[in-house]
Amino acid sequence: MRAEGPASRLDGLRVCMLTSGHPPGDDRIFFKEARTLVRAGAEVTVVHRAGKATPSPADGVGFRSFDGPRSLRGRAMNVARLAREASATRPDVIHCHEPDALVSALLAADGRVPVIYDSHEMWGASAAGRFPSPLWPTVERAFQAGERRLIRRCSAAIGASWAISDFLRQELDDSRVETILNVPVPEVFGPPPARSWGEVTYLCHDGHLSWDRGLKVMVEAARIVARDHRVVLRIVGDVFGEEREWLDGYLAQHACAGLVERTGWLPYSEVGNALAPCHIGLVALQRIPNNVVTSSNKVFNYMLYGIPFVGPEFRLSKQKLAREERCGVLADSSSPESYARAISAMIEDRAGTEEMGRRAAAASRERYRWEHMEPLLVGLYRRVLGT
Numbered sequence: 001m002r003a004e005g006p007a008s009r010l011d012g013l014r015v016c017m018l019t020s021g022h023p024p025g026d027d028r029i030f031f032k033e034a035r036t037l038v039r040a041g042a043e044v045t046v047v048h049r050a051g052k053a054t055p056s057p058a059d060g061v062g063f064r065s066f067d068g069p070r071s072l073r074g075r076a077m078n079v080a081r082l083a084r085e086a087s088a089t090r091p092d093v094i095h096c097h098e099p100d101a102l103v104s105a106l107l108a109a110d111g112r113v114p115v116i117y118d119s120h121e122m123w124g125a126s127a128a129g130r131f132p133s134p135l136w137p138t139v140e141r142a143f144q145a146g147e148r149r150l151i152r153r154c155s156a157a158i159g160a161s162w163a164i165s166d167f168l169r170q171e172l173d174d175s176r177v178e179t180i181l182n183v184p185v186p187e188v189f190g191p192p193p194a195r196s197w198g199e200v201t202y203l204c205h206d207g208h209l210s211w212d213r214g215l216k217v218m219v220e221a222a223r224i225v226a227r228d229h230r231v232v233l234r235i236v237g238d239v240f241g242e243e244r245e246w247l248d249g250y251l252a253q254h255a256c257a258g259l260v261e262r263t264g265w266l267p268y269s270e271v272g273n274a275l276a277p278c279h280i281g282l283v284a285l286q287r288i289p290n291n292v293v294t295s296s297n298k299v300f301n302y303m304l305y306g307i308p309f310v311g312p313e314f315r316l317s318k319q320k321l322a323r324e325e326r327c328g329v330l331a332d333s334s335s336p337e338s339y340a341r342a343i344s345a346m347i348e349d350r351a352g353t354e355e356m357g358r359r360a361a362a363a364s365r366e367r368y369r370w371e372h373m374e375p376l377l378v379g380l381y382r383r384v385l386g387t
Contacts, residue, residue, distance in 0.1 A: 010381055011041035016091035016108075020075050020082055020101040023052040024063050027268045027297070028120065028160070029097060031185055034061045036374045037381070045089045047082065064089065075100050083107035093384065099123050102150050114155035114384045118180075119164050123147060129212075129288040156384045158377075162320070178380040182297035184304045185370040189272025192305045192361075197279055197354075200230045201347050204278035204307070206271065206298035207237045214284025214312075215243050219250060220336035221284075222259055225343050233282075234261045236274040275301060280346055280353070281309040284333040300368050303327060306361035308353055310342045327360035 015037055022029055024046050034044045038060040050065035066085045068078035082104035086094055095116045096105040105115045124144035128136040144167075151157060151171040158180045159165030165179040203222060209215045222233040239247050239262065251257050263274050275281075281302030299321060302309050311322065312333035322328045329346065332338035346353040 009041045010037060010378065010385075013037075013042040013381070013385070014090060014092045015042045015044045016086050016089045016094045017044060017046040018082060018086050018094055018096040018101045018105050018108075019046065019048050020078060020098050020104070022048070022097055024048040024065075025052070025055040025268070027185075028182055030055055030061060031188055031268055032182075032370055032373070033095070033118070033180075033377060035059050036370075036377055040378050040381075042381075045091075047085045047089065049078070079104050079107070093381065099147055099150070102154070106150065106153055115153070116156045116158065116380070116384065117151060117154045117168075118158040118160075119168060120160045120182075122161075122164055122167065125288075156380055158380065175383055176380075178376050180373050180377055181300065181368065183300040183364075183368045183370055183373060184272070184297070186304060188269050189301075189304065190269075192276050193273075195277055195279075195305075197350065200232060201280065202232050202234055202278040203280050203282055203343065204234045204236055204275055204302070205282050205284075206275060206301050209235050209237060209239050210243050212286045212288060214282075214286060214333055215239065215247065217284045217286075217333055217336050217339055218282050219247065219260060221339035221343060223254060223256055224336060224340035225347070226256065226259060228344065229347050231259070231343075231347075232261055233259060234263065234274070234278055236263050236266065236271060238262050238265050271301065272305070275307065276305045278305075278307055280343060281307045282339070283309060283311040284339060285312050286333060287312070287314050299328070300364070303360040303364040303368055306357040306364075308346065308356035308360055310339060310346070321363075325359060325363040327356050327363060 017029055017034055019026070019029060024030065029046060034046055037044050045062040045064055047064045047066065050067050054063045064085055066078070066081055068081055069075065079100055082101060086104060086108035091113055093114050093116060094105040094109055095118060096102045097118050097120060102117050109115050124140040124147060127143045128140040131139050148171050151168060154172065156176040157168040157172055158178050159168050160180065160182055162179055165177055168177045205218060209218070218233060222231055225231050247260065251260060266274060281299065283299055299309050299311065309328035310331055311328055313330035319330065322330050329342050331342040
């Protein structure tokens with residue numbers, strides 16, 4: 001916490017962080033929100049599904065696990081169990097992270113305890129993406145109709161992107177909605193090392209790289225760029241299942257094994273060191289409903305280290321950053337050729353790209369770090385308590 005006056009304290013407040021699907025060490029839930037609330041004086045317990053190790057050190061955060069099915073259908077069976085676990089923490093506030101956890105939170109609260117809904121995704125759009133595209137509008141409307149009824153019963157809500165917050169404000173007034181972006185925690189990631197840019201340009205992608213996150217577009221674009229420039233695509237995370245099989249086969253078929261590096265899945269505290277030496281960050285989400293409106297944390301992680309990005313031209317949050325902060329360029333994420341042209345132009349205009357990187361670092365320092373979100377989170381809690 002940066003501000004520690006009486007107006008920013010939550011001393012003795014018992015907070016239950018309720019998650020049906022996220023691991024206990026999720027970076028948003030643990031590293032950002034739970035630790036912030038503990039530093040503000042709250043007693044925080046994260047209730048999570050068993051099977052994943054809890055963070056160590058816990059930094060004052062408590063954990064309580066429950067056993068239950070892991071499938072999406074099985075999660076509906078966990079609602080009552082999750083409500084019982086939440087009640088057992090004797091909370092003053094329940095802070096939940098998914099729609100099914102919201103149902104559990106409202107059951108546990110029973111109108112006596114404030115409930116804060118923390119929406120990481122546009123869940124209706126996410127649900128729609130599981131169906132054939134002609135059904136997307138119908139599924140999204142149906143899901144959102146049910147979600148809206150639940151949101152109206154909340155004391156407050158948090159959106160992880162500007163667009164999600166706009167949706168939440170359709171049911172709650174402005175004072176009860178806050179935008180808490182998934183920006184990085186610099187003291188966890190560590191300071192940026194000196195970066196040099198020699199003959200090799202390092203492209204990077206932060207996180208799990210799958211079909212819908214643009215695996216084929218990125219790899220094929222990197223291969224096109226490699227005809228004229230020495231490039232390496234560093235995946236700070238990994239590729240799994242059929243995507244991994246495709247990647248291994250593609251690299252072998254085209255004899256370009258050195259084109260891609262995979263770090264494997266890293267602890268949150270090690271992600272920064274893997275990203276920091278890279279020169280251009282990539283986001284190539286494919287155009288499915290949820291990808292239009294959410295705001296992924298990877299671009300904010302790139303910006304922390306002064307790494308400009310190439311992002312999809314349809315994505316609202318990337319349009320905002322490219323337009324307002326001028327630290328990235330937009331391309332057609334369905335086209336490897338479009339991404340290759342954008343990357344090549346950035347390599348060939350090295351001075352312009354480095355200037356974009358300086359603007360990215362400045363924007364991160366001034367607006368897009370967790371220290372800027374902390375007072376917003378605690379301020380929302382204060383408003384909830386005041387009502």
